[in-house]
Amino acid sequence: MDLNTVVEVRDARHPVPWRPGDAWLGGGTYLFSEPQPHLRRLIDLSRTGWTPVLRHPDGALEIAATCTIAELSRYAKELAAEAAPLFEQCCRAFLASFKIWNMATVGGNLCNALPAGPMTSLTAALDGECLLRAQDGARRRVRVTDFVTGAGRKDLAEGELLRSVTLPGRALRCRTAFRQASLYGLGRSGVLVIGVLDLRDGSLAVTLTASTVRPVRLWFPLPPSAAALRAAIGGAVADDEWFDDVHGLPEWRRHMTFRYAEEIRRELEGAAR
Template identity: 70%
Template sequence: MDLNTVVEVRDARRRDSWQAGDAWLGGGTYLFSEPQPGIRRLLDLSRMGWQPLHEDAAAGLEIAATCTVAQLSRWGRSARWRAAPLVEQCCRAFLASWKIWNMATVGGNLCNALPAGPMISLTAALDGRCRLLGQDGGERTVPVDRFVTGAGRKVLRPGELLRSVQLPARALAARTAFRQASLYGLGRSGALLIGAVDPVDGELTLTVTAATVRPIRLRFPVAPNAAAVREALDEAIAPADYFDDIHGSPAWRRHLTYHFAEQIRRELIEEQN
């Protein structure tokens, strides 16, 4: 789609003061998918030269905001981390054409903050931390599950840029379980849950996305039974937290959340004993 309100596209390497109507341009798959009447200038990140993925055995994996879904998928298929299969599972949870697959960026998926964003699901479940760069030259880090605060809402300040997401080595070494459902084949996720067992202390984490307006993370230091998981879900997710749109009703999403949570608990706890 043409954006007929845009009057300038500028290389993001040129540091200019942030103006009303500015927007960062990564892959552009969202920006060019619908009218953006408030945008006057695009700051193009494509020439920043950021390495898409930087892997370190001790530190883990740093994913540049400009890394594409296709690049991350290729890494996931060859990586030797125990949690590597989760990367491909989340990449395949996209409702995406070949063009979007090769242009859409990890950073764009996070910054859109849509409940069904699978890069949000992946990075939240693996203890991801967002590295944010401010217009004043300052830098801060925010956990992914706190970066997204609601449907389409995130903690970005005006002009702030998501530079990368860091996945720690400890999280990448975890055993994981993945569950996802849509109302129809290849449809947008109605519920996407990920479980992970810490390789050091055995803590179980359960991350709920797509069903809820923001990522919900539950931690179980001691292996839970079915009742403990249900009680934790009851306390953590209010009725208003379940997302409601044409891709699924809140009641259906809630049902899937409890159903998948129990499946994950059994897979990661009971079937390992």
């Protein structure tokens, strides 16, 4: 879609003072999908040259905001890590064409803050941390579970930029389990639940996305009982935090979340033994 209110596109390698009507341009798959009448200028990140995925000496994985879904998928296929299958599962949760995969970025998916954003699901489940950069160069770090604060809402100040997301090395060494539900065969995720079992200490994290307005990550020192898991989910998600749109009623999302969380608990409890 043409954005006929945009009068200028600037290269992000040459910073300019931020002003009302500015927006960061990554892959543009969201920006160009619908009218953006409030925008006047785009700051293009495509030429920044950031390495899409970088493995640190301590085993942590840093994913640039400009990393495309296609690049992440290709990298994960060669990743020697217990959690590697989860990357492809979340990439496939896009249910998008190869054209979208080659343009859509990890950072864009996170900054849209949609409940069904699969990059939010992936990075929240693996305890990811966002690196944010302000216009004056100041940097701060925020966990993914705190970065996305609601449907379409994120902890991002005016002019602030999501630079990358870092996944700790310990999370990549964990066993994972994945469950997803949609109302339609090729529909947007209505429920997405991920379990992450630490094989070293037996701790279990269960992350809820798509069914809730924000990512919810529950951590247990040992796999809980069915009742304890159900109580933890009930206590963590308020009644008005179950998402409601054409892709699923809150009651259905809640029911399927409890169902999938229990399936994951059983699956990973067996692995822990």
